[in-house]
Amino acid sequence: MLRGRLVTGGSVVDDGVVTVVGDRVAYAGPAAGWHGGELPPPAPDRLLLPGLVDVHCHGAAGHGFPDDDLDGVLAAAAHHRAHGTTTLVASLVSAPAAVLRDRLALLAPLVRAGELAGVHLEGPFLSAARCGAQDPAALVPGDPALLEELVGTGVVVSVTLAPETAHAAELVAVLRAHGVLPSFGHTDASAAETTAAVRAAAPDGRLSATHLFNGMPPLLSRAPGPVGACLAAAARGEIVLELIADGVHLAPETVAAVFDLVGPAQVALVSDAMAAAGVADGRYQLGALPVQVAGGVARLVTGDGPGAIAGGTARLVDVVRQTVAAGVPLADAVLAASGTPARLLGRDDVGHLAPGARADVLVTDRELHPTGVLRAGRWVRREES
Template identity: 55%
Template sequence: MRTTLRGRVVTLTEVGDLADGVVSFDGPRLDYVGPAAGFGGELPPPAAEPPIILPGLIDVHCHGGGGFGFPETDAEGVAAAASYHRGRGTTTLIASLVSATETELRDRIKVLGVAVDEGLLAGIHLEGPFISEHRCGAHDPQRILPGDPALLERLIDYGGGRIVSVTVAPETANFDALADVLADANVILSLGHTVADYERSVHAMRRGWRVSITHLFNAMPELAHRDANFLTAAMAAAGRGDVIAEVIGDGVHLADGTVRMVFDTIGPANLALITDSMAAAGQPDGRYQLGSLDVVVHDGVSRIYDPDGEGAIAGGTATASEVLRRTVFQAGVDLTAAATAACATPARLLGRSGEIGALSTGMRADILIADHHLTPVTVYKDGALWNS
């Protein structure tokens, strides 16, 4: 059955934005994207307040939501978390794990792999265990391991093509061998949770098949103008287009002004908006888990439980549509630029830019319809209306 949508269409192609545009499909792929005046079929009447029609959002770094976390829940919980995010506009979701033992990671890969095969998830991201204990963030220090290429190769083989990215610190042992394993498997090398110096960082950013920066500014040294470091190298590499930098634009991990700064200096084509969300996304304040660690959420901010004070930030609680909305309305980023970082750039990072991340004839009918506040109204995945 044909579906024809009319409104402001943010195509993220050379066509640009269409103030009165149409997106039409009869199946999993788009067969018309263009101005309403050029559409040959029956048109819906123009709305007094036209909806905003966007490509489905793509989140390449997410630990869960809706009360369930990917590093610790069962298959039913994985499906619930993925469905929660899809119902709010994230049509392509990568499930992120945290540092863990080989046995624990294999168990999680097995559970998540079912959701990948069913199309609820688009892949698995291993955040660790080969990261720095000095910037562990919300990772259990007891589960951080020195770089072990044989272990990484076993995990990737066990994943059977479902692992799409791995976060590694440039200073971990055997870094070059780890990078080779990832390149041979066409897995994204994501650099982060690090205290690497500038020279080692520059070297690392030249090693991958495809390279990203795990949540820019977070879990790395601050920018210091007399002490070039990992962040210095990362911002320069992203500015050149050599890497794609993840940005958590939720108002907690980064100030809104910082988000605006990276858009204006690095550019949306080299930034990927992410949530880094965990089980508490969409849930009330309270106690949660993130892998093996206890987490407390207060005023929507999740932190590692620490009886002696304020613990480290432990992932986020926002959805991708909330991050997009904040980037536009609080950080003041143009909608097309923000949507590029929420859709087109992560699609390119995943090597799927000809299929998802934009609205163009022949591409997947993954669509988010939002109101003028960018609040999700309707979601389509592969041309099917998503009812969560």
């Protein structure tokens, strides 16, 4: 039994209790509503959050999902889990088809075993003009046959594509047929092109925008581009917006404004973490590309000075902390890192604390630093007594 300030489902219970039977939550609610026996003492400085759900993550602890071996992949996943991300999607980057096939084959057993919640393909059907830290040599026009092969493995849960890529509507149809989430991003499309793509895709199910603002042209008064189109679509409830609110990718005022405009049910906080998350500055890889991390900021290595930002070095709990520091209410920030991304994945068993949900609990101090992590009823990181 856990007692503390319970934050779940977009609300806060100042004196809450969570009880677990097996791998499921048995009770989650006010301490005053618990009638099952003696309670531990109140713990107002302890926060009880749902295990976090990260739908866009490339690695951690010195290891990357796009390029490391099995032990490295497991180490990266374990690092995020120990910091409260109990549902983790492994993101790959654009690469030749043979490389993507090999990576999916390596990750498939971990997905089937529940170590990972699935694989996110960030490309290769992206805009060369907005490739960011993606390898431009690996980008290809939309190829429905290749996508069919990749998602046919059964382990892909989401795919980022540019709405202006060739055969975009066919690509979305392939994803829908396999129950895979389409996510528009790394795009140079106009607002009109983006709106048309969203309106065509949204009526058929879940839809997201990959790290809004990043990998896109800026929003301008006479050229609102994909940012303006996606903000409007999110306000209509048609799309969920990923935000990398780590204090590097976006200004805190930008993060707060998006929450104010569309609400936490249309925002999925993501880490976009790469191999350097949780470890020291230095030289790393992101797929085929070298990355230099300095001051916790990852950038591509180029011959002309610092290159594009190449993923994040924060864990999702760090992103939640930064989001709250930006002025977003705690309950909203937590919902955007748990319930909203769980809904994006089509999961109703994670991302919230309620009877019958998987017993994933992130315990933190008042400043949102993890002190304990429970996953499926077992301690991943046990609180110190």
